[in-house]
Amino acid sequence: MKMSNRPHISFTEPFGVYLHIPFCSRKCSYCDFYSEPLSGGIVQDYLTAVTKEITFYRNLLGKKAIYSLYIGGGTPSLLSADQLAGLIELIVTSFSAPLSGEITLEANPSSLDQNKLKAYQKAGVNRLSLGVQSLIDQELKTLGRLHSASQAIATIELIKDYFVNFNLDLILAIPGQTVASWQETLLTALSFQPPHLSLYNLQFEQNTLLAQLVEAGELTGVDDKLDAELYQLALTMLAQRGYQHYEISNFAREGAYSSHNTLYWEYRPYLGLGPAAHSFDGNRRFANQPDLKKYLREIARNQLPLAEITRLTPEEKKSEFLFLGLRLRQGVELARFAELFHQKLEDVYSEKLDYLKKMGLIEVSGGYLSLSHKGLFLGNQVFMEFLN
Numbered sequence: 001m002k003m004s005n006r007p008h009i010s011f012t013e014p015f016g017v018y019l020h021i022p023f024c025s026r027k028c029s030y031c032d033f034y035s036e037p038l039s040g041g042i043v044q045d046y047l048t049a050v051t052k053e054i055t056f057y058r059n060l061l062g063k064k065a066i067y068s069l070y071i072g073g074g075t076p077s078l079l080s081a082d083q084l085a086g087l088i089e090l091i092v093t094s095f096s097a098p099l100s101g102e103i104t105l106e107a108n109p110s111s112l113d114q115n116k117l118k119a120y121q122k123a124g125v126n127r128l129s130l131g132v133q134s135l136i137d138q139e140l141k142t143l144g145r146l147h148s149a150s151q152a153i154a155t156i157e158l159i160k161d162y163f164v165n166f167n168l169d170l171i172l173a174i175p176g177q178t179v180a181s182w183q184e185t186l187l188t189a190l191s192f193q194p195p196h197l198s199l200y201n202l203q204f205e206q207n208t209l210l211a212q213l214v215e216a217g218e219l220t221g222v223d224d225k226l227d228a229e230l231y232q233l234a235l236t237m238l239a240q241r242g243y244q245h246y247e248i249s250n251f252a253r254e255g256a257y258s259s260h261n262t263l264y265w266e267y268r269p270y271l272g273l274g275p276a277a278h279s280f281d282g283n284r285r286f287a288n289q290p291d292l293k294k295y296l297r298e299i300a301r302n303q304l305p306l307a308e309i310t311r312l313t314p315e316e317k318k319s320e321f322l323f324l325g326l327r328l329r330q331g332v333e334l335a336r337f338a339e340l341f342h343q344k345l346e347d348v349y350s351e352k353l354d355y356l357k358k359m360g361l362i363e364v365s366g367g368y369l370s371l372s373h374k375g376l377f378l379g380n381q382v383f384m385e386f387l388n
């Protein structure tokens with residue numbers, strides 16, 4: 001099988017693989033990720049195309065070692081266990097078993113059962129990431145989620161029977177959320193002792209139902225003061241229970257950091273497969289067609305389904321390295337910046353660093369530049385400095 005376009009893409013170190021499964025039963029009110037309603041025929045077309053895409057990359061890159069495998073969406077747990085197992089096997093045999101040992105699958109409480117969990121485990125999945133979002137029914141309704149709090153709780157109990165390593169996704173700053181309701185969600189989630197928690201701040205993304213409702217005055221977002229209180233409550237509760245706060249939104253028990261996600265923040269390469277998936281080879285960012293029909297059409301014509309490919313300038317690389325790395329609590333390593341860019345970070349950004357230090361938003365210590373506690377709450381302000 002030959003590709004008619006062979007863009008120059010090369011990976012010089014083991015890369016993460018992200019596989020996008022673009023199907024959801026229904027669109028959640030806050031979501032702007034690319035997904036399509038699930039229907040029988042289209043799933044088979046997708047599986048045929050993504051199989052071809054994996055083979056294209058195997059031919060283009062050769063049999064390279066991969067670092068991690070992350071299957072996200074959409075809702076990957078909508079695929080049958082056999083379909084997922086087939087894709088995992090193809091990726092592992094085309095490249096390698098992940099060097100970090102980590103194979104993560106995203107799942108939703110409304111599409112999981114015991115048989116699927118058993119089959120995922122058998123297929124090699126060893127980390128499950130569950131989209132819980134809230135354990136308050138009214139908040140789940142606002143988010144347009146299909147599951148109830150009790151369904152999420154029953155699913156977490158079930159997951160614990162099959163997976164030692166799992167993550168729960170939760171959302172803060174949901175319209176109507178209070179300190180008490182957030183505390184209840186956190187306490188219930190923590191009662192299951194999840195090895196990993198991701199706490200995302202709700203964003204009102206353009207063209208989502210939630211943004212329209214807020215614009216029409218039918219819903220009100222939480223104000224900045226409450227938003228900061230909710231985040232601080234999470235920081236305190238999780239620290240008291242021994243969780244390590246290793247990234248702005250991510251918390252883990254010792255040894256349970258997400259290897260795949262850490263690769264993004266450490267500015268390491270990854271290959272995205274499936275519609276709308278993004279890739280980075282260390283020099284170029286490239287993205288697949290964010291539309292299933294176009295994706296299928298390109299692959300049927302033996303073309304890599306790329307919508308865009310951008311070669312980064314040295315300036316863009318430096319600023320990306322910084323604003324991604326500053327998401328990590330340990331921050332960015334000054335020596336790695338010098339190794340990658342042959343310049344000292346302190347020389348390139350001396351004025352910005354002085355300003356941000358004066359504002360109390362960043363710190364330099366032990367060879368790392370990181371956000372201060374105050375900077376954690378004003379991360380976007382810091383990132384914008386490096387973007388400009």
Ligand code: SF4
Pocket residue numbers: 023024026027028031032033035073074075108131
């Ligand atoms: S299940 Fe996830 S990807 Fe699908 S619509 Fe909801 S938030 Fe978006």
